[in-house]
Structures are given as structure tokens and as C-alpha cells.
Amino acid sequence: MSEAETNVKKQIEKARVLHAALGAACLADPEVGGLLVALDLRVKASDSFMVSSGVAMACGRCAEATGSCCFKEMGESYGFIELLANRLLGAELPRERELPGGCFFVGKKGCTLKTRHSFCLNYFCPELIAFLGEKTVLELQRQVGEQLSLGWELERALTRYITRSIPERL
Ligand code: SF4
Ligand code: SF4
Structure with missing residues (x-):
């Protein structure tokens, strides 16, 4: 197994352990819980527009x-x-790569994550841009921008929460 593959699995395992230890408390925390609700709604609306x-x-x-x-x-x-943010939003994190040569998180039905990085959400290949047209691409970018902003706020809030609760896990 490559070093990169080992590291992805380590990150997934760490997220699982934290979710088991703190998942319920995170959901009940006003800041983290509020951001999870807002991001969940935003992701569902963006997915629907997709x-x-x-x-x-x-x-x-x-x-x-x-x-x-x-x-x-x-x-x-x-x-x-x-x-961890993905687990809290209900994403099932894979244990093994489903598609050889592909991203660890891509399955036969697409991406298994709910909140994603900018390059995952902002990339539209030239063929897709031509198919969608400028107006639709601009609307997609607006929605993606909101999603990324909420995702970033959630990650910061989660980091603060874990630092307060079990700093040795960071
Ligand atoms: S959208 Fe990003 S995280 Fe999801 S499968 Fe594709 S590359 Fe991986
Ligand atoms: S259509 Fe373009 S953006 Fe969509 S999966 Fe294919 S290469 Fe990626």
C-alpha cells in the first residue's frame, strides 16, 4: 500500500474514532450543530440544482x-x-477504494462525501461549461461559494470544539 493510501485510511479512521467519541455532543453544540444544519440544507439545495x-x-x-x-x-x-464533518452530515466513509485509479471517495454512484474541497466543487470541464451555458455556470458557482464558506466555518468550529473537549486528539 502506498504512503498516500495509508494516510487516507488513517485520516478516515481518526474521523471515525472522533465521531464515535464526540458525534452526539457535536450535534448538540449550538455553534457546530447550527452550522451542520445550515450546511446540510445548502448541500441538499446545491445537489438538487446539480x-x-x-x-x-x-x-x-x-x-x-x-x-x-x-x-x-x-x-x-x-x-x-x-x-469528521462529512460523518456528522451522514456520509458513509469508505474503507477501501471502490474504483481503481480513482479518488478514494468516488463510488459507482458518484462522490460519497457531502462537504467537499473547492477543487471538487469548482471544477467544470470545458465540455460541461459548453453544455450548461454561462448563466447556469454562474448560478452553480454562487451556490458552491455559499457551500464552501459554510464548510470552512464548520471546520473551524469543529477544530475549536475538539480542542476544548479532547485536545490530545488533534
Ligand atoms: S468530488 Fe472530490 S472527493 Fe468526491 S470523489 Fe470526486 S475528487 Fe473525490
Ligand atoms: S463532465 Fe467534465 S466535470 Fe463532469 S465528470 Fe466529466 S470531466 Fe469532470
Whole structure:
């Protein structure tokens, strides 16, 4: 197993352990819980727009034909705080890579994460941009911007919460 693969699995395991230890308390914390609710609503609205605008269909077809643009290296940059945020939002974190050569978090039905990095949300290939048109791309970028901002606030709040609760875990 490569060092990068070992590290992804370590980050996932750390997120699982923290979720088991602090998950319920995080949900009850006013700041973290409030941000989780806001981000969950934002992600659901963005996902719904991805479907209605045709992004989900276009990227799904592309994934079947070419394996999509979810490369191996992209999943390797996720740390345990982002993965804990995903667990708290209900994402099932994979134990093994499903698609050989692809991102650790991509499955046959697409990305298994709920809150993602900027490069995962902001990349629209030229073919997709041409298919969607400028107006739809601008609306997608607006929604993605809100999602990223809430995700960033949640990660900061989670870090503060863990530092207060069990600093030895950071
Ligand atoms: S953004 Fe483009 S390359 Fe990436 S999955 Fe969608 S259609 Fe394919
Ligand atoms: S969108 Fe999801 S599956 Fe694709 S690269 Fe990002 S984390 Fe991986």
C-alpha cells in the first residue's frame, strides 16, 4: 500500500474514532450543530440544482465512459476534520477504494462525501461549461461559494470544539 493510501485510511479512521467519541455532543453544540444544519440544507439545495441543471446526468455519463475527473490525488488531500464533518452530515466513509485509479471517495454512484474541497466543487470541464451555458455556470458557482464558506466555518468550529473537549486528539 502506498504512503498516500495509508494516510487516507488513517485520516478516515481518526474521523471515525472522533465521531464515535464526540458525534452526539457535536450535534448538540449550538455553534457546530447550527452550522451542520445550515450546511446540510445548502448541500441538499446545491445537489438538487446539480440534478435539475443537468450536471449530475452529464458527469454521470462521463464517469461511465471515462472514469470522470475524480483523480486519485484529489482524495488524498482530505484531513480528518473534513472527514469528521462529512460523518456528522451522514456520509458513509469508505474503507477501501471502490474504483481503481480513482479518488478514494468516488463510488459507482458518484462522490460519497457531502462537504467537499473547492477543487471538487469548482471544477467544470470545458465540455460541461459548453453544455450548461454561462448563466447556469454562474448560478452553480454562487451556490458552491455559499457551500464552501459554510464548510470552512464548520471546520473551524469543529477544530475549536475538539480542542476544548479532547485536545490530545488533534
Ligand atoms: S466535470 Fe467534465 S470531466 Fe469532470 S465528470 Fe463532469 S463532465 Fe466529466
Ligand atoms: S468530488 Fe468526491 S470523489 Fe470526486 S475528487 Fe472530490 S472527493 Fe473525490
